[in-house]
Amino acid sequence: MTKMFRCPVFPHLQDPCDPGLSLSPGRSVMAEPDYLEGDCDELIKPKKLSNPVKSSRNHQDLHRELLMNQKRGLAPQNKPELQKVMEKRKREQVLKAQKEEQEAHKKRSDLEIELMKRQQKLEQLELDQQKNEEEQENTPEFVKMKSNLRRTKQESDGEERTT
Numbered sequence: 001m002t003k004m005f006r007c008p009v010f011p012h013l014q015d016p017c018d019p020g021l022s023l024s025p026g027r028s029v030m031a032e033p034d035y036l037e038g039d040c041d042e043l044i045k046p047k048k049l050s051n052p053v054k055s056s057r058n059h060q061d062l063h064r065e066l067l068m069n070q071k072r073g074l075a076p077q078n079k080p081e082l083q084k085v086m087e088k089r090k091r092e093q094v095l096k097a098q099k100e101e102q103e104a105h106k107k108r109s110d111l112e113i114e115l116m117k118r119q120q121k122l123e124q125l126e127l128d129q130q131k132n133e134e135e136q137e138n139t140p141e142f143v144k145m146k147s148n149l150r151r152t153k154q155e156s157d158g159e160e161r162t163t
Contacts, residue, residue: 053059079087108116136144
């Protein structure tokens with residue numbers, strides 16, 4: 001037999017213990033079990049699962065130590081593991097690149113060295129030519145004409161001397 005109850009705040013609600021209907025200010029919005037304490041002893045009541053990491057002695061000691069260090073204002077001096085690994089990888093890459101460069105330099109034969117020198121000379125000549133072309137493009141027209149006149153005059157003087 002159910003007991004009829006009228007809620008003064010929400011008159012349309014009849015049973016305040018019914019979690020699906022009750023929204024009184026003192027109650028939470030979360031779902032509540034549909035059984036009452038001591039209602040039925042046959043039901044298996046849920047238990048909170050224990051976390052094996054938190055229950056371990058090492059974890060508890062470490063947590064206690066961290067809390068005490070935080071209260072004292074001491075930050076852990078060690079870097080995080082990820083940061084250590086990343087720095088180690090970067091260092092290894094730099095060392096590997098340096099080693100490869102040294103090996104490549106040692107293995108060069110006389111022919112390769114000579115070819116490298118020639119290549120550098122050719123590149124230098126190309127750069128010089130580009131600079132000269134840029135300078136000629138930037139020079140005014142009258143300077144170009146004057147140099148052309150000098151050249152033609154020198155050529156004509158050279159022909160007269162040879163004859």
